[in-house]
Amino acid sequence: MPAKSTKIDVARSLREYVAGFPKIWSRLNGIERLTALLLYALWAISLSFLLRVILSRKIDWSLIVEFYVAGSVAITIAVWLWVPTFWWALICSYFLASTVVVLLHVVLLSKIFGDVKSAERSLILFMCNVVQLIFTFSIWYEVKADQTREGALLSALLVFGTVDHPHKAMVVVGAQIATDFLLLAIFLAHIVGRVGYRENRNSESEITRQTLFSTKSEN
Numbered sequence: 001m002p003a004k005s006t007k008i009d010v011a012r013s014l015r016e017y018v019a020g021f022p023k024i025w026s027r028l029n030g031i032e033r034l035t036a037l038l039l040y041a042l043w044a045i046s047l048s049f050l051l052r053v054i055l056s057r058k059i060d061w062s063l064i065v066e067f068y069v070a071g072s073v074a075i076t077i078a079v080w081l082w083v084p085t086f087w088w089a090l091i092c093s094y095f096l097a098s099t100v101v102v103l104l105h106v107v108l109l110s111k112i113f114g115d116v117k118s119a120e121r122s123l124i125l126f127m128c129n130v131v132q133l134i135f136t137f138s139i140w141y142e143v144k145a146d147q148t149r150e151g152a153l154l155s156a157l158l159v160f161g162t163v164d165h166p167h168k169a170m171v172v173v174g175a176q177i178a179t180d181f182l183l184l185a186i187f188l189a190h191i192v193g194r195v196g197y198r199e200n201r202n203s204e205s206e207i208t209r210q211t212l213f214s215t216k217s218e219n
Contacts, residue, residue, distance in 0.1 A: 013053060014053070017044065017049075017053070020040060020112075021040065023112065024037055025037070027111060027112060028111065028112070030078075032108075032195050035108060036109055036112060039105055039109060040105075040109070041102055042101050043102075046097070046102065047068070047094070047095060047098045048065070048068055048096035048098055048101075048102050051068055052066055062117055062121075065102075065125070066125070069099070069128045069129065069132075071093040072096075073128050073132045073135075075092070075095065076092045076095065076132050076135045076139070077131075078136045079136050079139055080092075080138050080139050080142075080149065080152075080153070081149070084142040084149070084152075088139065092135075092136045092139055095132070095136075096133060096136045096179070099129050100179065100183070101183065102184045103129065103137065103183070106122070107189045111115060126183075126186075126187060127178065128189075129183065130160075130183065133160070133176075133179060133180070133183065134153070134156045134157060135153070135156070137172065137175075137176045137179075138152040138153045138155070138156040139152070139173075140152075140169065140172045141155045141156060141172060144169035144171075144172050145166045145168040145169040147166065156176065159173055159176050159177065159180070160176070162177075162180075
């Protein structure tokens, strides 16, 4: 009898989502298990999870992710342009937090959810996530540091580049620095993971070639 797969498929209902917890518990150990359980639990309150449950039976999940990322960026930029208020800043921050949770899933839960669909696609989406981060904190600098739209955008870019920071919103500055480093860690982990994956693929290909060559030589 074939063993049951421990990989979590697309959660298209709350029942499938809950069924993922015992899979994580049995598949991982130690700090990996605790981190995975925490991230998986946080996923339930993210916008991406709601979209997955509602739409994944009708639309391919990869398309939902792309529309979600593009929509989050578009809404954040629109808020920065027209309605940079406290409540809209909170909504955009929720979008950004949901994005960070999903990115952490990609890096830390690959044993459970599987590898990314395409490295190039992931890089494009990651660049969109950086744009989302910049404009989200631009809104906060307008709200908390009383800066102009252009000045707030410049402040967010300077903080992102670790060049300078506004002095009237230190809590926001600290939050952006922490988020910047988190995204940097996610990006580096993804790159290292892809390099290791390619090295393993190359090693497997080389072993296969040597085996075939040995077989031909014996014949």
